[in-house]
Amino acid sequence: MIDERMEELASLHVLGALSGTEARQFRKAMQASPELQELVARLSRVTGVMAGAVPLIGPPPQLRAVVLAQAAPRQRTAALPPPKFRAALFLPWAFAVCLAILCAVLSTHENQLRQRISAETGQIGAMNQLAQTLQAATNDLQRTVAALQETNRLVNLRIAMLNSLVADAPKTVAVTLWDNQKQDGVFVAQNLKALPSDEDYELWVIDENQQPVAAGVFHVEANGSVRMEFKPGRLIKTAGTFAVTQEIKGGVASPTLKNMVLAGN
């Protein structure tokens, strides 16, 4: 049984005269009452015929085509049967799926590349460290070799003090520095007496076989000093003694022993 209040609400509802809240509440009540639904249906028919009680005015004839044209595009879209497979509907989804798969593959590939790069960067770092270590070892070795070479060079160096053999020049002193490996040397002397212009001093290297090898001729300055770099005329395996003789100008092939002024080893 519908009471008067509900009849009032139903009447206002079909006229659209209820407020938003009232209309919602009424619709809710109507859903629960078939009797109320029937009343609303009857009253709606009343408002329907009441609406039609207005003077008849026909719409412009051209409006029909406009209205149908508005529906036609919607028809093409809406008429597609949803359950059936349609390529046009499927394609965007397929494309989206392909893109998703491609993204996943690329992402995986990128991760693998990142891992490889990371691993190889680590390897490069380790190799750099190794190279630095090797470089340090090489430097150490080079320093060791240099030290050894220096030691070896010093071993090959021979310093000999030459003493005066003449009575009238007792203060004469001379030194030879001989590098057996390089086969050359330096001769330094002081307080040598000056020679006549037609004579020269001549330096000799006496080898292991006691054979004298000419090492150069020289002339002293007025102060009796001389410094001369020398290189013997042939290979000296072992320098035994160094000697200086007084010879004719330009030197001789064999030393004049009675004119030996300096000797030492």
Added chain:
Amino acid sequence: MNLSAQFDFVRWLTALDEIRPGKSSFLIQPVKDQETRNQDIELLQRVGARDLSAFAEFYDKYASLLFSIASRILHDASEAEDVLQETFVQIWEKADSFDPKLGTASSWAATLARNRSIDRIRASQRRARLQNEAGVENATIAEDGETANSALYGLEKAKLIQSALVQLPAEQRQPIEMAFFSGLTQHEISEKLGEPLGTIKARIRRGLLQLRDKLGDLL
């Protein structure tokens, strides 16, 4: 009279009515109305299934009714055309949601057109003016002349409807028309007519129930 005999009687009356076009018998009218309602329901179902020919048929049948309603509410032919287009687009899109239990196809479509028109008024600056007009203008329902109902139901039935409407007491008809054609709420009507809200509600209820009873099988 058993059911079979009733069926034969109604069929006979229907056949008689078909033999005499334009001279409808009041007895067979409910049968025809029910058939019309069923046809409308079927038509809307086809529209809901995106049948463009059914939509065109529905337009041909109801465009005049809806345009008349929109013109009456808006008092502007151009706006009424816009509303008609919008209403039919809405019918095209919402036909599958039409519930026959809650009214006929024509009342459903009429309500759509009415609501669209009222929405347009509310969205514009004309609401206040139209509200004022609603209180002073003459009755909306024509007492004579061709109405939208005559195009829909035929002249004879339209006259019956018109007669029932104009016989309604003015104190009942006026708030009903103000609500339906001007979109006024019950409170606005109460204020406009200077009557208590309860009185307005009661008048509207009585008026609509009276119409329901008077129109009876015509609906």
